[in-house]
Each structure stands twice: as C-alpha cells, then as structure tokens.
Amino acid sequence: xxxxxxxxxxxxxxxxxxxxYSWWAGDTASRFFISLRDEKKxxxxxxxxxxxxxxxxxxxxxxxxTGDTEWVDVSDEGTLLSFTVARRQFASIPRELKAPVxxxxxxxxxxxxxxxxYLGDVKPEDVSIGxxxxxxxxxxxxxxIRDISHFRPVR
Ligand SMILES: [Zn+2]
Numbered sequence: 001x002x003x004x005x006x007x008x009x010x011x012x013x014x015x016x017x018x019x020x021y022s023w024w025a026g027d028t029a030s031r032f033f034i035s036l037r038d039e040k041k042x043x044x045x046x047x048x049x050x051x052x053x054x055x056x057x058x059x060x061x062x063x064x065x066t067g068d069t070e071w072v073d074v075s076d077e078g079t080l081l082s083f084t085v086a087r088r089q090f091a092s093i094p095r096e097l098k099a100p101v102x103x104x105x106x107x108x109x110x111x112x113x114x115x116x117x118y119l120g121d122v123k124p125e126d127v128s129i130g131x132x133x134x135x136x137x138x139x140x141x142x143x144x145i146r147d148i149s150h151f152r153p154v155r
Pocket of ligand 1: 049052062064065
C-alpha cells in the first residue's frame with residue numbers, strides 16, 4: 001500500500017444487480033411446463049425399471065441410471081411433507097407474494113418424490129405436516145412452475 005491511501009477509511013456500498021438470462025428447459029421440463037400451461041395437468045416420469053415416479057419429472061432415473069421412463073399423470077392433490085415460513089421479504093420471493101411466505105414440500109398422489117412450492121390461502125399457524133393440499137393454477141399461465149400459483153389446504 002502506498003502512502004497516498006494511508007488513513008483512508010474503506011467504504012462498502014450495498015447494491016443489487018439485475019442479470020437477464022435465458023435457460024433452456026430441455027425436452028423433459030418443457031413437456032412438463034407445457035402440460036401445466038395448456039392443460040392444467042401435472043405429469044411426472046415413472047422409471048420402467050424400479051417403478052419410482054418422479055415429480056418434478058426426470059429424464060433418467062437417478063436410482064437406476066436408466067433413461068427408460070414413461071410419462072404418467074399425477075393428482076393435483078397431495079400431502080405436505082415439510083414446510084418453512086419466511087417472515088421477511090427476501091429477494092428470492094416474487095414481488096407479488098408478501099411475507100410471511102410459506103414454502104412446502106408437497107408429495108402429490110401418484111408421485112414418489114416431493115415438489116417444492118408455495119402454500120397459500122392459509123395462515124402459517126394453521127399449516128401442519130401431513131395436511132392435504134391441492135394445486136391452484138394461475139389464471140394466466142406462461143409455461144413455468146408458477147403456472148401452479150400455489151397449493152391450498154383441502155377443506
Ligand atoms: Zn429406477
């Protein structure tokens with residue numbers, strides 16, 4: 001360090017950058033998203049070797065390492081396996097959602113794995129593991145996971 005910087009207080013500024021990007025979803029995720037968008041139907045892949053049904057769908061079975069899979073319909077209803085509540089408005093939370101925001105791991109009927117998504121139409125204190133939930137589709141669907149707006153309790 002040269003003398004010209006001696007005694008200068010280091011300054012730190014916080015800011016935010018916005019980085020637009022494109023992401024190729026691939027044929028498996030694309031088919032899944034198109035089904036959500038056009039048919040409001042949740043589809044998964046089933047391994048023809050071990051029979052495990054993956055949601056989100058997988059191109060190949062991570063247990064058998066085979067690409068021998070088939071598409072299957074799963075229910076829009078399932079069981080909440082776990083959840084967490086964000087009580088602050090983190091940057092990763094979409095602006096249209098206001099804290100507290102509830103994330104849940106939902107295992108839909110017919111699937112062997114869980115889908116991470118938002119829970120809605122429920123207060124955090126009324127959420128419990130094991131509760132039954134149902135997908136609520138967005139009015140305007142764009143071919144993303146947010147075509148499912150959220151999962152609500154089955155009443
Ligand atoms: Zn398998």
